[in-house]
Amino acid sequence: MAKYIMKRIAYILLSLYLIITATFFLMQAAPGSPFASERKMTPALEKQMEEAYGLNDPIHEQYIDYLVNAITFDFGPSFKYVGQDVMDIILRSFPYSIVLGLEAIFIALGLGVLFGVFAALKHNRFGDYTAMVIAVLGISVPSFIMATILQYIFAIQLDLFSVARMESFWDTILPALALATTPLAFIARLMRSSMLDVLSSDYIKTAKSKGMSQRIVTYKHGLRNAMLPVISYMGPLVAGILTGSFVIEKIFGIPGLGSEFVTSITNRDYTVIMGTTVFYSVLLLISILIVDLIYGIVDPRIKINAKGGGK
Amino acid sequence: MKKVLSVNNLSVSFDTYRSEVKAVRDVSFDLHEQETLAIVGESGSGKSVTAQSIMRLVPMPPGKFVGGSIIFNDEDLTEKSEKQMESIRGKDIGMIFQDPMTSLNPTMTIGKQIAEGLIKHQNMSKNDAHVRGVELLKLVGIPNPEKRIKQYPHEFSGGMRQRAMIAIALACNPKVLIADEPTTALDVTIQAQILDLMRELQKETGTAIILITHDLGVVANTAHRVAVMYGGKIVETGSVDEIFYNPKHPYTWGLLGSMPKLDNHGEELKAIPGSPPDLADPPKGCPFAARCPYVMKACGEHMPAYYESSETQKTACWLLDERAPKVEPPEFINVGGSKVHG
Ligand SMILES: Nc1ncnc2c1ncn2[C@@H]1O[C@H](COP(=O)(O)OP(=O)(O)O)[C@@H](O)[C@H]1O
Ligand SMILES: [Mg+2]
Numbered sequence: 001m002a003k004y005i006m007k008r009i010a011y012i013l014l015s016l017y018l019i020i021t022a023t024f025f026l027m028q029a030a031p032g033s034p035f036a037s038e039r040k041m042t043p044a045l046e047k048q049m050e051e052a053y054g055l056n057d058p059i060h061e062q063y064i065d066y067l068v069n070a071i072t073f074d075f076g077p078s079f080k081y082v083g084q085d086v087m088d089i090i091l092r093s094f095p096y097s098i099v100l101g102l103e104a105i106f107i108a109l110g111l112g113v114l115f116g117v118f119a120a121l122k123h124n125r126f127g128d129y130t131a132m133v134i135a136v137l138g139i140s141v142p143s144f145i146m147a148t149i150l151q152y153i154f155a156i157q158l159d160l161f162s163v164a165r166m167e168s169f170w171d172t173i174l175p176a177l178a179l180a181t182t183p184l185a186f187i188a189r190l191m192r193s194s195m196l197d198v199l200s201s202d203y204i205k206t207a208k209s210k211g212m213s214q215r216i217v218t219y220k221h222g223l224r225n226a227m228l229p230v231i232s233y234m235g236p237l238v239a240g241i242l243t244g245s246f247v248i249e250k251i252f253g254i255p256g257l258g259s260e261f262v263t264s265i266t267n268r269d270y271t272v273i274m275g276t277t278v279f280y281s282v283l284l285l286i287s288i289l290i291v292d293l294i295y296g297i298v299d300p301r302i303k304i305n306a307k308g309g310g311k
Numbered sequence: 312m313k314k315v316l317s318v319n320n321l322s323v324s325f326d327t328y329r330s331e332v333k334a335v336r337d338v339s340f341d342l343h344e345q346e347t348l349a350i351v352g353e354s355g356s357g358k359s360v361t362a363q364s365i366m367r368l369v370p371m372p373p374g375k376f377v378g379g380s381i382i383f384n385d386e387d388l389t390e391k392s393e394k395q396m397e398s399i400r401g402k403d404i405g406m407i408f409q410d411p412m413t414s415l416n417p418t419m420t421i422g423k424q425i426a427e428g429l430i431k432h433q434n435m436s437k438n439d440a441h442v443r444g445v446e447l448l449k450l451v452g453i454p455n456p457e458k459r460i461k462q463y464p465h466e467f468s469g470g471m472r473q474r475a476m477i478a479i480a481l482a483c484n485p486k487v488l489i490a491d492e493p494t495t496a497l498d499v500t501i502q503a504q505i506l507d508l509m510r511e512l513q514k515e516t517g518t519a520i521i522l523i524t525h526d527l528g529v530v531a532n533t534a535h536r537v538a539v540m541y542g543g544k545i546v547e548t549g550s551v552d553e554i555f556y557n558p559k560h561p562y563t564w565g566l567l568g569s570m571p572k573l574d575n576h577g578e579e580l581k582a583i584p585g586s587p588p589d590l591a592d593p594p595k596g597c598p599f600a601a602r603c604p605y606v607m608k609a610c611g612e613h614m615p616a617y618y619e620s621s622e623t624q625k626t627a628c629w630l631l632d633e634r635a636p637k638v639e640p641p642e643f644i645n646v647g648g649s650k651v652h653g
Contacts, residue, residue, distance in 0.1 A: 211401035
């Protein structure tokens, strides 16, 4: 087990190295400069600034400097906001994002599994059709449209929430819902088909033939097995919530990491872009590791050992 | 010997999108204490539906009882509620399925899967159920039971899983064990071991067994009586000796002809030409008429009654009517030959 985790961490470090390298060179290749904005600087001043930030050094030196600093999570100062370190920006904005993200994952998983099981148990009846029509709608409506609809109904018409403010937990509910809609609908459909599959399997017949009640058959024997595909979907789910947060945070005016990331791109704030990218990568790679570990616990057929490297 | 189970004129259908599939039609048989009754027939002949009807495991809908009764302990199982059936399944009637690879829950240890029934039907504590589980695994010939009981199904081989399945089915000492093709998915050598095990366990526990198979070879050394099913009907029943050495139904002849034999000196196996009837629109008369080499006019029009040629042997075939021409069984059937049981 420990060996397996060590091995996975080694892979994570390798992936991170590749991600850092790729972002670094992509940023170099992108046209424009962080100092090219409306307020024109004099060429002399611009040169001085580039000098100060080391932008005129040979590219391999910049690259090595960057790698060394990235290891210590030191991504340097922001190009745009004088006096702010990239890490400060990340640490200031991340708490908003993690609350929002976890809330969305919780909603998507909880309600998705609930609706999926409900639809499977009402197979081919009214409840099933209703749940699945809603699910298809949920999958097809993009999150930013959902966000606008939610804002319109609950914030403007019903006046239950604020449109775009981030002061209490109450304010996170609409954005979390908007963020969760698509994965929720996807999980509901996944759960439904997987539950139907499991309920028609042989071991469910075996459980019934032992005299187990419908409830035990459905939940003790069925649910756990039917959850497996949903657990495998957790990795993509986390990734989806991360990318979804870029847009949703902007729409709801949440000062989270997603909106910092988007702002940094429009500003060509190199250091912030690269810092957030690396930070997101670490987050995603670790979540995937955790998901795999959970999968290994739930499904005994997946051997977590050093030899097989997981699956 | 005493009757433990009696199926009378049972008919089961499925309502499908296209039409009503009449999977089991007017099937009757008795099962006695300490006896093994084999139900033999090609796939699709309604064997599994018959077995699952007894356990009330046929999904309803689309399935439905059209008629008949299943008498167990003087009560009709077709009239029991789902709750009442729960206290019969696993306790009085156990069941083993065809594919041991899929019939055990992959995310639950073997021990837990055995214990469940014991805890429910015999009010055992978890600990007692564990102890009994180890005993049961030992009984079905699984080496190292203390270790094995904590393992998951994927850590067992096919044969070992079927042994575990038998342990589960027999955990509460049921009066009846239904084994639906218990060896079909296994290697030949393992098949023989599982059949031996079932025979031994029957001697020890006295459980009556319904053994379902499409393979007459499995029947010879295991069963006492045989019911031959075709197109949702039982076309012939008899003792093993009667079915092997004095069969009367042309379909039974066909089955015997298509069975490989050790003393078969280069003779060809004779598969029965044609295919089974469509149960959505079963023929009015004998279901085998379309494939029967001896078919007569009456066969297509009326279902033959059962002709009793001994106290135990009954055959539904018009050839046994006094008005029918005399037909000799094919020569590969060793009429009156040496008995199966020595
Ligand atoms: N759930 C079902 N819905 C519709 N038809 C079914 C269903 N289960 C079984 N049947 C039909 O019943 C007939 C008998 O099947 P079965 O008892 O499984 O045959 P076998 O003798 O091979 O065990 C088959 O024609 C099959 O198509
Ligand atoms: Mg079958």
